[in-house]
Structures are given as structure tokens and as C-alpha cells.
Amino acid sequence: MSFQDKSLTCADCGTSFTFSANEQEFYQSKGYTNEPKRCPSCRQTRKAERGNTAFQLRRTQADVPGKMRSVR
Numbered sequence: 574m575s576f577q578d579k580s581l582t583c584a585d586c587g588t589s590f591t592f593s594a595n596e597q598e599f600y601q602s603k604g605y606t607n608e609p610k611r612c613p614s615c616r617q618t619r620k621a622e623r624g625n626t627a628f629q630l631r632r633t634q635a636d637v638p639g640k641m642r643s644v645r
């Protein structure tokens with residue numbers, strides 16, 4: 574079976590984005606039957622909001638001084 578790139582509209586920001594043949598194949602291999610409703614950047618935003626925002630913030634704050642110290 575072959576897939577073709579598809580143009581979809583994001584439900585969040587209204588941007589049109591490409592649901593590529595590769596992604597369609599990936600979706601099917603995962604058993605997903607519905608198309609993505611959001612563009613990749615909105616999907617990422619939602620993923621980040623879903624829980625690890627605080628974790629990421631802490632990580633960033635911890636990383637910066639650590640790096641500076643190891644450079645010196």
C-alpha cells in the first residue's frame with residue numbers, strides 16, 4: 574500500500590501542515606486510525622504541557638551552572 578502526502582489543518586492554531594506519507598505509514602503501523610488534529614508544533618506544546626514542564630525547567634537550571642563550571 575502506498576501513502577501520499579496530505580494537507581491538514583491544525584485544530585489549535587489553524588495552520589495547515591503536511592501529514593506526510595511517512596507519518597501516515599507510521600500511524601498505521603501503530604494502529605492509529607485517525608489523522609492528527611494538530612500541527613507538529615502544537616503537538617509538541619501539548620506534550621510538554623502534559624507533565625514534564627517543571628522537570629524540564631529544573632533540568633535547564635541545573636545544567637547551566639554545571640556546564641560553566643566544567644568549562645573552567
Ligand SMILES: [Zn+2]
Nearest residue numbers: 583586612615
Ligand atoms: Zn498548530
